[in-house]
Amino acid sequence: MGLTKEYDVIVVGAGHAGIEAALAAARKGMRTACFTTTLENIGAMNCNPSIGGPAKGHLVREIDALGGQMALTADATFLQMRLLNSGKGPAVQALRAQIDKRAYAWAMRLVLERTPNLDLKQAMVQEIVVEDGRVRGIVTATGIFYGAKAVVLSTGTYLHGRTIIGEVQRSSGPGGLAPAVGLTESLKRLGFEVGRFKTGTPPRVDGRTVDFSRMVRQDGDPEPHRFSFMSPLDHREQLPCWLTHTTPASHELIRRNLHRAPMFTGVIEGRGPRYCPSVEDKVVRFADKESHQVFLEPESRESHEMYVLGLSTSLPEEVQIELVRTVPGMEEAELMRPGYAIEYDYIVSTQLKPSLETKLVRGLFCGGQINGTSGYEEAAAQGLIAGINAACYVEGREPLVISRSEGYIGVLIDDLVTKGSPEPYRMLTSRAEFRMMLRQDNAHLRLTEKGREYGLVDDARWEVFVALRDGIEAERERLARTVVGPAPEVQRVLERLGSAPLKAGVTLEQLLRRPEVRYEHLVEMGLGRPDLDEAIWREVETQVKYAGYIAKEQQQVDRMRRMEARRIPPTLDYQALTGLSMEAREKLSRIRPETLGQASRISGVSPADVAVLMVHLDRLARARDRAEEA
Ligand SMILES: Cc1cc2nc3c(=O)[nH]c(=O)nc-3n(C[C@H](O)[C@H](O)[C@H](O)COP(=O)(O)OP(=O)(O)OC[C@H]3O[C@@H](n4cnc5c(N)ncnc54)[C@H](O)[C@@H]3O)c2cc1C
Structure with a gap:
């Protein structure tokens, strides 16, 4: 066993967590190596071709504010974007993007390859080397030792992966790739408690064999969106998704084959994610429902492969072929890949500190699905924090801990290390107690300064941020200072809006606080600033309109801070x-x-x-x- 190289930080895994961890460490100047079982799976989206949505979109924006990569690559490779809940309040609005999986994975690989201080390595890591309670390096399956001061584990669903399709079980990682063996045993030898979870994915069909005329077309928003304010607003051609549904025939077929469903025959032992149930689970649990929604989503601009959201299953392949054909529009559909379930090892997350360092071994950090979570965004968020803190550990610096009142990332990590999770943990808006303050639109205001402090926000991003932050402050001041009287053009617009006419002077802030008055109405009255950047006036409007709720949450935050101190x-x-x-x-x-x-x-x-x-x-x-x- 020869020493080949000494690193500051080694990251095991190049999935969504490993990518952020490796980039964070390398960008902070650490000599970093990122190991993956194969270079072909870097940034692989093993399940749905989408990023964002409620709570997950918040995480993506927070990752971006801290200087992470996910938002930028999603913006560069999206197929469609929609702002969900746009008619509802700002706390629940969320951006969701359909992503070109192939383009995303390739773009991530190039980002990694072009990052200074970062070596990419294809090798199976089998052992964590620890000396005097501190991590010392790793050993690969081919017996090579690499030294490191800190190690981040981001092994996803690979540890002792076992895939299941009907009666067929295989020792396998996701997508038929090799599972990771040996590392679980190393972790157990070090004294870690390891559990077993399960997740699943639907079949993919060939779009050329689908009759889309029998489905409802779902387009992206006509106006462009982006996760990161550093990305250009892109008017590229968007691809549609398609909505259809299961039928009584689908449910009957599933019921007839339950005796072959690994979910029900006891073949699957691991707990699965409650919020992404398999279709057989849905049919059994909601027996009186006659149909469930099914969405067809493109996997890539270059391919005909379509992801069948809503039909996650581990039924035998021949049943899956029949099943998709019971769905309107897919009567002739050809499967390109069957759905499957996968079981894998994870480490019990209460063994971690809020920095994501393990309590047992100094310098050993864990981020991503290995901590019992589910989802790309959850993984990326943890990977980023684990990578930053691995670097902080090497520098002898205090770790970055985001509190529950600062971000969804804080909620996620605090839940994991404080409560653990008996099933794969998914981020939900309901898990956050300060939803008015933790909006997706203000993630940059909440976290960019932290990202700068920890060395991940470069000068270009900082400049844009400062202009935004100062612009918001200046406009809020102007609204609070400027008094407007009952001028005819003001009264005219108010009358049209059904808003009470002014009797005396009020500040613009008071005027904007009226539910029916929007910032664009101020512009119409000649009182707004038509040249103001949209990101600025939208943020100002939200802050003014929801000031009461925000102040109430702030009181709770202050109480919590005292306890945290x-x-x-x-x-x-x-x-x-x-x-x-x-x-x-x-x-x-x-x-x-x-x-x-x-x-x-x-x-x-x-x-x-x-x-x-x-x-x-x-x-x-x-x-x-x-x-x-x-
Ligand atoms: C079948 C399936 C279904 C899923 N369904 C859902 C779902 O319904 N909802 C949802 O939100 N999410 C789902 N996901 C989860 C989503 O894919 C993951 O949450 C996300 O990819 C986790 O990211 P990660 O970085 O932690 O791990 P991964 O993306 O799995 O990456 C792990 C990385 O670690 C590497 N690795 C592992 N062990 C070693 C080792 N010993 N040595 C070297 N490299 C190693 C791998 O090669 C890989 O690069 C599903 C995943 C799968 C596989």
């Missing part, structure tokens, strides 16, 4: 705190929260337990003060 000593002996319930003692000892806030979110830790902890922390603080005075 109370740090708990890492060596605290919870068993000695007899005032705590048994359950709290057990969970606090196992999870070892870093702050009182984190402790309060552990299930089984009651408000009474938090009060006991608070009293104890006060006592410790007083003792410390006395010791300092003496």
Whole structure:
């Protein structure tokens, strides 16, 4: 076993998490290596050809604000974009893009290859080398040792991957690629608790064999969108998706074949994602429903392959062939790939710190599906934080921890490390408590400064951001300062909008706070600034209109911050705190929260337990003060 090279940071995996981790570390100046079982799967989208949507779109914007890559590559390779919930409030609006999978993966590979300080390597990593509780490097399946000060694991669904189609089971990673063997055993030897999850994907059909005239066409929005304000607004030709549905014949076929469905025969042991159920699961769980929606989504501009959203299944292939043909428009459809289920190993995420470093091994970080999550965006968000913090660890710098009030990334990671997840964790807007503050439209305002502080926001991005931030502030000031009286052009527009006429002078801010008055109406009244960048006036409008809700959330955030500021000593002996319930003692000892806030979110830790902890922390603080005075 010879040493070939010494790195600062080694990233195992070049999926969505590994890409962000490797880029973050390399862009922060770390000598970085990124390992993948094959160079052909870099940035592979193994399931749906889309990025974004509710909560996930928020994550993409936050990744972008911190200087990550996903948004930029999605903007460069989208096939269609839509702003979901555009008629609803800003907290639930979300951008969703259909992505050209092939173009996306290739673009990501080129970004990695062109990044200084970054070596790409095809090799199966089988062992994590640890010395004195600190990571020292990795060993590949061919016996080569690479040294590193920090290692990020982003192995996705590859660890002991097993795919299942009906009665056929194979030891395999996604898409028929080789599974990763050996690494799980290495993790277990180091003392990690490893679990087993499952996920699944639908069949793909040949678009040339589909009768789209029997489906409902779904186009992208006519006006261009983008995830990143650093991308140009692109008017490229968009490809449509198609809506159809299952039929009673589909459901009857599934019921007849349940005895061959691995989901129901006990062949699949791992827990699957509740929010992406297989079609056989839907038919059983919602037995009285006569039909479920099915969307056909293009996988690439260059290919006829279509993803059949809604028909995720691990039924035998011959049943799948019959199944798609029970769906209107697919009577003649030819399968290009069958759907399948995949089981894989993950590590129990409560073994991680909020920095995503493991509690057991210093310098070892985990990000992505290995932490029990599901989804590209969830993976990328964690990969970015793991990569930044691996670099911080090497630099001897405090890690970057995003709080729950700063971003969905904070919610995601806090949930994982504090509560863990009994099933693949997917980001949902309902998981965030401060939804008015954590909007997708203000992600850059929330996080760009952090990205800059941690060295990932370059000068070009910073300049654009500063212009936006200052523009918003200046316009808000102008609206708060400028008083308008009952001038005829103002009254005319107000009357048309059904809004009460002005009797005396009001500020523009007060005027804009009226539900029926939009910023463009101010422009019409001659009171807005027609030359203002759309990103600025839209943000100003949201801030003004929702100021009341935002202020209320801010009060809750302040309360939470006070709890987060109370740090708990890492060596605290919870068993000695007899005032705590048994359950709290057990969970606090196992999870070892870093702050009182984190402790309060552990299930089984009651408000009474938090009060006991608070009293104890006060006592410790007083003792410390006395010791300092003496
Ligand atoms: C069949 C299937 C269905 C899915 N369904 C859904 C769904 O319904 N909804 C949803 O949101 N998401 C779904 N996903 C999940 C989505 O694809 C993942 O969440 C996402 O790709 C995870 O990203 P990642 O970077 O963590 O891992 P991956 O994208 O899986 O990348 C893992 C990387 O690690 C490398 N690797 C692994 N082990 C080693 C090793 N020992 N040595 C070297 N390299 C290694 C691999 O080669 C690869 O580069 C599905 C995935 C699959 C496979």
